[in-house]
């Protein structure tokens with residue numbers, strides 16, 4: 001069966017001198033592997049396509065009997081040249097993509113995740129100075145978009161609007177709820193303290209796209225609060241923790 005897939009190239013490997021295998025992420029198929037036979041020598045069929053971080057429209061053929069997918073030809077939609085040359089930006093992009101792979105193996109219907117990933121890469125490519133926490137922001141947003149979006153506006157116990165209550169609030173990670181400072185003592189389970197700036201940052205993350213939060217600057221204390229709460233949240237809801245350069249599922 002043949003189809004047209006717009007996909008982000010996550011990884012490229014070469015084998016048998018002229019052939020290549022790719023790990024791709026498309027909004028329709030999720031993360032999947034495909035072969036490009038003759039891909040390393042065919043300038044006509046895959047001109048400039050077979051590099052990580054490229055967005056490519058591929059003509060794809062799936063062979064159900066043999067259980068694999070291969071690429072017939074590709075047309076480059078856009079590359080991210082600045083990302084590839086800037087070690088700091090590249091490091092952040094790779095971290096985001098590792099998380100995407102760890103969370104999102106082969107899920108179909110990935111439009112929202114695909115859009116978030118592309119917007120994040122485009123912002124890293126084009127934007128000003130990205131915040132060092134960008135990969136963490138990406139993880140938070142991915143977790144929120146998987147159906148675990150907490151309510152950052154009101155206290156889950158008394159209903160007071162959190163931006164009108166005195167800080168800090170308590171983020172109850174397991175329930176995805178917040179308690180105001182008055183109701184903190186009724187919170188149970190894993191929890192993180194959020195001052196006013198950290199709360200506002202998490203609200204921005206849940207409501208806006210990467211163009212809005214990629215260069216967010218936060219004071220040290222708020223950075224610590226956001227980092228701790230996102231790590232706890234991702235660990236609890238997605239079962240992933242960052243360990244020696246890769247995400248580990250436990």
Ligand SMILES: [Zn+2]
Pocket residue numbers: 155156157158159160179180181182183
């Ligand atoms: Zn309350």
